[in-house]
Amino acid sequence: MMVGDSVTLYTDIKVQKEDVIKWFFKKTPIAEINEGSSDITASDVEFKARLQLDSQTGDLKIRNINTIDSGDYKLEISRTGESPEKIFNVNVLPDDEVRSVTLMVGDSVTLHTYRNKKQGDEFSLFRGTLRYGEGLGGRLKLDNQTGSLNITNIATTDSGPYDLQISRSNYTVNRRITVTVVADVKSVSVMDGDSVTLHTGLTEIQTDDQILWKFGEQDIACLKGSVHNTPSNIDLNCQTGDLNIRNIQKDHDGDYKMEIITRRMILHRKYYMPVIDAMKSPSVKEGDSVALSTVTETQNNDLIQWLFGNITIGMINQTAQQFLTYNGPVQRFRHRLELDHKTRSLTITNTKTTDSGHYDLKISSSRCTINRRIIVTVTGVFGESVSEVKGNSVTLVTGLTEIQTDDVLEWRFGAERNRIARINKAAGVAKTYDEVLGGIFKDRLKLDDKTGSLTIVNVRSTDNGDYEVATDIAAFKKTFTVIVSDSDSGLSPGAIAGIVVAVLVAVAAAVAGVFYKKTKSQVL
Structure with a gap:
């Protein structure tokens, strides 16, 4: 016993x-x-x-x-x-039998309740006053040879204590097994490009435990065994048996089945994972708002996290009914983050070009963990205008506090978008290309390898034009228009920038007026 x-x-x-x-x-x-x-x-x-x-x-x-x-x-x-x-x-042995188990609706399980059967042993099973074979049965079966308890297609009504009685000639042993059934959802909706981890519910794998994962009827991963042609985007956690699928595609849509065989039980579980089209990366103009949606249906016990880079900026703990936002480093999102209590989406208001980058969504529950990346691009309305007098220096400020470790940043100039500077953080390279366009920038470009800001010294009229800075991974993008004057006009750089914007607006209005006039004449 x-x-x-x-x-x-x-x-x-x-x-x-x-x-x-x-x-x-x-x-x-x-x-x-x-x-x-x-x-x-x-x-x-x-x-x-x-x-x-x-x-x-x-x-x-x-x-x-x-x-x-x-x-x-x-x-x-x-x-x-x-x-x-x-x-x-x-003789009382340390507990080595299953005493309690937490399952999900729809599971099928065999609980090894007793392994020391001797000849003449008799098993009886009770649930409250009901005895197996006398009102207790249906999806529940008791193996009279081993004392194992099998429950198929488990429902929440199966929760509760089950009492097993082992009778011998001179004594009786009573053993209680408590079953808890969680009404969790087995359908896990994901998007193209997501990564998802399907959980076994085990905290630690024992030496003789066996775990098999199937996609449809095909074996795809196995612990304590071998599987031929395991997909390259699939990993098995050796501590818990969890299945991790990276970069999910449409052809990964379907049923995933898990079988766990331990000394205490045999558990069968099935997940249905529909894969929907990836969400388009949102691109907005500076000052607009952008809403980042979860898309995936969330449950009441989910933990939802929004991250910018590796910084958490939003968290929803649905069990505790907590909806929290964080301003991020140097208060960059101050008063600009909103969490929708119903849809769980994150909205960034009054966007800035420095908000460009990748936002990671992490949805965690007992059944699975979903990781999704959304790339947001915020562009200036007209681009930032910078005016300076010939011979002075001008610095084009990215607004970034630091370039991400694995990112690449590039500066380009003119209508042909010639590359004039580049930073590759992973390679540790920060380089200017002042030989382009016949060497007009020779020895006049200085690059800040931390923020990516670019300084042009001893500016000339040939430096007039459009400059664009962009990163690969963070999807940051910003444009500048540089105006070099021969002498100080008496106007401030801000005033000159305002004139430039006004001219651009006037030109746009004139073009709209011509179009309207032409359209009106065609109607008449």
């Missing part, structure tokens, strides 16, 4: 009025019946509380048995003309 069981030791008699019945544990009296009066005499308070004596039969029951309860129990019966004795050797 195992720790936690209850055991009843039988006297096989019916107590008579004159009988004296005594129970001893390791030669110490622990219970007796004398002249019809029963008494628990054990001195150990904790042990005494777990003993129960049947006044009609003299049977001794020990509840919630422990290893320290192992040993010889002696029964003495004194009655007229005879004094029979019995010795019961009780």
Whole structure:
């Protein structure tokens, strides 16, 4: 028997009025019946509380048995003309059977409730007052050869305690198994390009545990075994048996099946994973708002995190009903982040070009973890205008605090978008290309390898034009228009920039007016 069981030791008699019945544990009296009066005499308070004596039969029951309860129990019966004795050797082993299990709706499980069957053992299963074979059955089956309990297509109504009774000639062992069924969703909706981890629910794999994952009827991953042609985008966590699928594509849509075989149980679980089209990367103008949607249906126990780079900027703990936003480093998102309590989407208001980059969505639950990347591009309305007097220096500021470790940043100039500077953080390279366009920038370009800002010294009229800076991974993009004047006009750079914007607006209005006039004449 195992720790936690209850055991009843039988006297096989019916107590008579004159009988004296005594129970001893390791030669110490622990219970007796004398002249019809029963008494628990054990001195150990904790042990005494777990003993129960049947006044009609003299049977001794020990509840919630422990290893320290192992040993010889002696029964003495004194009655007229005879004094029979019995010795019961009780051996309590450390708990190695399943006592409780948490399952999901739709699972099928076989619980190995008893592995020390001996000839003559009889099994009975109870759920409350219902006994297996007498009102208890259906999707639940008891193996009379092994005592294993099998439940198929589990429902929430299957939650609760199940009592297994193992009967032998001179004693009975009672074992309780508690089943908890979670009404979790097995359908996991993902998008093209997502990464998803399907959880087994195990915290640690034991030495002899076996786990097999299937896609449809094809084996795709196995622990303690081999699978031919395992897809290159699939990994198996050796600690938990979780299945990780990277960069999911449309042809990964379908059923994923898991089989876990342990010493305590055999568990079958199925996930349906529909793959929908990837969401387009949003591109907005500076000052606009952009909403980043979860798309995937979320559940009440999900934990949702929004990250910019590797910084968490939004978190939803649905169990605790917490909706939190974080301003990020140097308060860059101050008062500009909103979480929708219904859709779980994240909205960035009054966007800036420095908001460009990749935003990571992480949805965690007991069934799976989904990781999704959304690339946001914020462009200036007209581009930033910078005016300077010939011979001075001008710095084109990216607004970035730091370039990401694995990113590449490039500066380009003019209508032909000639590359004039480049930073490759992974390679540790920061380089200017001042030989382009006949060397007009020779020895005049300086690059900040931390922020990516570009300085042009001793500016000339040939430096007039459009400059664009962009990164690969973070999808950051910003444009500048540089205007070099021969002498100080008396106007501030801001005023000159305002004039440039006004001219651009006037030109746009004139073009719109021509178009309107032409359209109107065609209608007439």
